[in-house]
Amino acid sequence: MIDRRLFSLIGEGKKYIFLNVLAQWISLLAGIAMMYAIALTMDALYSGLSGGILGTFALMTVTGAMFVRYLCTRASSRCGFLSSRTVKHVLREKIYDKLVRLGPDRSDDTGTAELLQTASEGVDQLETYYGAYLPQFFYAMLAPLTLFAVLCFVSWKAALVLLIAVPLIPVSIIVVQKWAKKILGSYWDQYTELGDSFLENLQGLTTLKIYQADGERNVRMNEEAEKFRRATMRVLIMQLNSISVMDLTAWGGAAAGIIVALLELKSHAVPIYGCLMIILLSAEFFLPMRQLGSYFHIAMNGMAASDRIFAFLDLEEGKDGTVTEAENHAFEISHLSFSYDGQRQVLKEISAVLSESGMTAVAGESGSGKSTLAGILCGGLKNYEGSAVYGGHEIREWNHDALMKEITYVGSNAYLYKGTVRGNLQMAAPDAEDEELLEALAKVRLNEWLQEQDGLDTQLQEAGSNLSGGQRQRLALARALLHDTPVFIFDEATSNIDAESEAVIMANIRQLAVDRTVILISHRLGNAAEARKILVLEDGCLKESGTHQELLEQNSLYAGMWNAQNTLENYGKDGEA
Ligand SMILES: Nc1ncnc2c1ncn2[C@@H]1O[C@H](COP(=O)(O)OP(=O)(O)OP(=O)(O)O)[C@@H](O)[C@H]1O
Numbered sequence: 129m130i131d132r133r134l135f136s137l138i139g140e141g142k143k144y145i146f147l148n149v150l151a152q153w154i155s156l157l158a159g160i161a162m163m164y165a166i167a168l169t170m171d172a173l174y175s176g177l178s179g180g181i182l183g184t185f186a187l188m189t190v191t192g193a194m195f196v197r198y199l200c201t202r203a204s205s206r207c208g209f210l211s212s213r214t215v216k217h218v219l220r221e222k223i224y225d226k227l228v229r230l231g232p233d234r235s236d237d238t239g240t241a242e243l244l245q246t247a248s249e250g251v252d253q254l255e256t257y258y259g260a261y262l263p264q265f266f267y268a269m270l271a272p273l274t275l276f277a278v279l280c281f282v283s284w285k286a287a288l289v290l291l292i293a294v295p296l297i298p299v300s301i302i303v304v305q306k307w308a309k310k311i312l313g314s315y316w317d318q319y320t321e322l323g324d325s326f327l328e329n330l331q332g333l334t335t336l337k338i339y340q341a342d343g344e345r346n347v348r349m350n351e352e353a354e355k356f357r358r359a360t361m362r363v364l365i366m367q368l369n370s371i372s373v374m375d376l377t378a379w380g381g382a383a384a385g386i387i388v389a390l391l392e393l394k395s396h397a398v399p400i401y402g403c404l405m406i407i408l409l410s411a412e413f414f415l416p417m418r419q420l421g422s423y424f425h426i427a428m429n430g431m432a433a434s435d436r437i438f439a440f441l442d443l444e445e446g447k448d449g450t451v452t453e454a455e456n457h458a459f460e461i462s463h464l465s466f467s468y469d470g471q472r473q474v475l476k477e478i479s480a481v482l483s484e485s486g487m488t489a490v491a492g493e494s495g496s497g498k499s500t501l502a503g504i505l506c507g508g509l510k511n512y513e514g515s516a517v518y519g520g521h522e523i524r525e526w527n528h529d530a531l532m533k534e535i536t537y538v539g540s541n542a543y544l545y546k547g548t549v550r551g552n553l554q555m556a557a558p559d560a561e562d563e564e565l566l567e568a569l570a571k572v573r574l575n576e577w578l579q580e581q582d583g584l585d586t587q588l589q590e591a592g593s594n595l596s597g598g599q600r601q602r603l604a605l606a607r608a609l610l611h612d613t614p615v616f617i618f619d620e621a622t623s624n625i626d627a628e629s630e631a632v633i634m635a636n637i638r639q640l641a642v643d644r645t646v647i648l649i650s651h652r653l654g655n656a657a658e659a660r661k662i663l664v665l666e667d668g669c670l671k672e673s674g675t676h677q678e679l680l681e682q683n684s685l686y687a688g689m690w691n692a693q694n695t696l697e698n699y700g701k702d703g704e705a
């Protein structure tokens with residue numbers, strides 16, 4: 129009934145749970161005193177005694193006890209809030225740290241929506257577990273024992289009957305627990321699935337509209353929502369049934385205790401006030417357990433959510449290396465192989481030297497493994513076989529932060545953040561003055577256009593969506609240029625943009641290659657032609673390497689690609705001539 133791992137997370141919250149139980153226990157003692165005073169007074173009235181002094185005493189006790197109970201209830205709910213707040217904070221921090229440690233190359237298939245739901249709502253669901261369920265768990269054991277200790281002086285038989293009946297409630301909880309776990313597991317599956325498709329459909333709404341596929345998606349989402357509704361109903365039915373069983377047990381047990389007390393009264397074994405106390409307090413034996421049962425169902429939901437949280441926290445993470453200094457700025461790869469799924473080899477036994485400063489180009493058909501190679505070289509894919517050395521050290525042994533100070537990777541979809549242009553640029557060079565930023569913008573020829581806007585204070589929308597594709601790429605390049613590293617890797621950095629932007633970007637890359645190591649991946653072989661060395665990949669294998677001229681003379685794979693591209697680009701021109 130208590131999840132060991134969730135319990136171990138309490139840490140500082142322990143003292144709040146202890147105080148919570150203490151407050152409830154004091155409240156119980158006050159309740160007992162109150163019932164004692166009431167029972168005594170009624171006994172006296174029944175026996176025809178004058179109730180003057182006794183009545184005043186009873187009134188004072190009841191008022192005092194009620195005040196104490198009020199304070200205790202407030203203290204208990206405050207402690208519940210504090211303990212759950214502490215644990216929620218700890219859990220969210222753990223999830224966030226894990227995400228940061230896993231980095232962008234999460235190999236698991238946890239969707240963004242699922243992660244969001246787990247970190248926000250999943251963690252919220254644990255509020256009841258820590259704030260109410262756990263303290264109630266201890267209190268529900270303490271309360272019947274305390275009542276038993278008091279009432280056995282009145283009638284040990286009735287007290288024993290009540291005490292024995294109490295464990296029937298947790299037994300009924302345990303019986304439904306397994307069933308409940310299964311139902312709640314499927315409830316969370318449906319819930320996160322629905323969240324995932326909702327987010328995906330929302331993000332891709334424009335595409336769905338273009339292909340008029342939104343209607344069909346709507347139908348599918350409705351089906352998923354219906355499945356979720358059914359899962360929710362199953363949970364509610366299970367909870368309601370289980371609560372009915374608990375109620376029957378609780379009231380049945382109390383009735384049994386009261387019957388024993390009445391029989392004892394009949395045989396004059398207990399006085400009237402004793403019998404009254406048992407009648408008034410019998411329900412108190414069961415109420416804490418009954419309350420625990422109600423909390424249990426809400427807490428179970430939190431526990432089901434915690435399974436997901438722990439599964440995420442347990443994901444394997446690659447160890448960070450220790451190398452921080454480069455001996456040179458060259459790459460040496462030998463017999464390098466790579467597979468994403470452990471089965472299909474995406475790179476096969478590649479060996480090459482990418483020497484210091486100057487441009488090396490990587491060419492090959494789509495899917496031949498170029499981006500995968502770039503991913504390995506910039507330390508993103510550590511699970512490779514063979515050897516890939518940068519600066520004299522195996523790449524997987526490099527400290528990630530140190531490697532990022534050596535290598536800048538520029539892809540075709542570098543992310544621009546909502547905020548100012550200055551903010552986006554300073555990400556790469558936090559200490560750069562405005563002059564430096566403007567210089568970088570001038571290099572990519574964005575300065576004039578930005579002057580017409582608000583200069584460095586120009587606001588960008590999320591993902592830079594208020595810029596054109598070419599402007600986005602150029603801004604991303606300006607940011608990369610500010611990240612002044614010895615190595616630059618460009619992976620299709622000029623794809624999908626206009627000829628002018630491409631020319632600007634290529635001019636900058638050429639300039640960089642004068643004194644830095646540049647690796648250029650481009651479908652446009654015209655851009656690769658000037659490289660000192662071109663590696664040509666086919667289906668994960670290194671088929672050819674050499675200068676543009678050498679490769680043309682070999683008249684093989686590269687030459688074929690070159691001719692095909694030229695024919696395509698000149699198509700129509702011949703006709704005009
Ligand atoms: N994250 C991934 N998980 C599994 N397989 C992948 C992943 N990324 C790429 N692949 C596979 O690896 C192979 C090589 O992909 P890669 O992206 O390296 O090709 P590429 O040469 O860069 O292609 P393109 O020119 O189209 O960008 C492809 O067959 C692709 O299906």
Ligand SMILES: [Mg+2]
Nearest residue numbers: 498499500619
């Ligand atoms: Mg690619």
